[in-house]
Amino acid sequence: MVTLPHDDIYQLVREPIDMAAQIRLVRAPEDGAIVTFDGFVRNQSHNRATLYLDYEAYESMALAKMQEIGIQIHEKYRIHRVAMVHRLGRLEIGETSVFIAVSAPHRAAAFDACRFAIDTLKRTVPIWKKEYFEDGAVWADGELPPVPAATPRAKPAS
């Protein structure tokens, strides 16, 4: 079983994400590239002006799923360190909700791993956002995570 390097970072936070600090933490002399993803709150959704967003998570599972993504990208790509931070609670327009930084000796692996990480996070990590508008609030449309097929039929109870 692959374990995560201890210098990786996987966090759920309730305060603003310090992106520069995350980048410093994944940067090392043996690397030649860092690719980052900064996801932030857009001022509209389906042509309605957004006031703010409120994020909630199934925190223990979300963190476990984020770490699983870390394990996957370390297996798939030649990368060095990963920082993956998601913010929860109320976020204003323009504030960063998710930040991912991946360092690697060479850029291609860092680009690929960062792309895979954000795409997989959006599909599998149990976090939800509620969008607040002038005239109400809605839970954002999301993606249904893939679930294992039905469990193998157990022996009938005797």
Next chain:
Amino acid sequence: MIRVTVLFFGRLKDVAGHGEDSAEFSDAATIEQLFALYAARYPELAKYRSSVVASRNQEFAAWDTPLRSGDEVAFLPPVSGG
């Protein structure tokens, strides 16, 4: 007796009116039966059955997964992080 903790998130929490509950079964039961129990209590919940996934002890789980005492089962609407 099987006793499990049940969690609802996102719009499911709004529908159920609370985020955490516990349920008991005297006989073997599956996640599907657990959901049915709450759908009977909160009929609005039944409408979401096709757009819900379940987890058991923080792993996504099939609907026919048997429950064990002490399990933490969560019902999760489509995720929208990022």
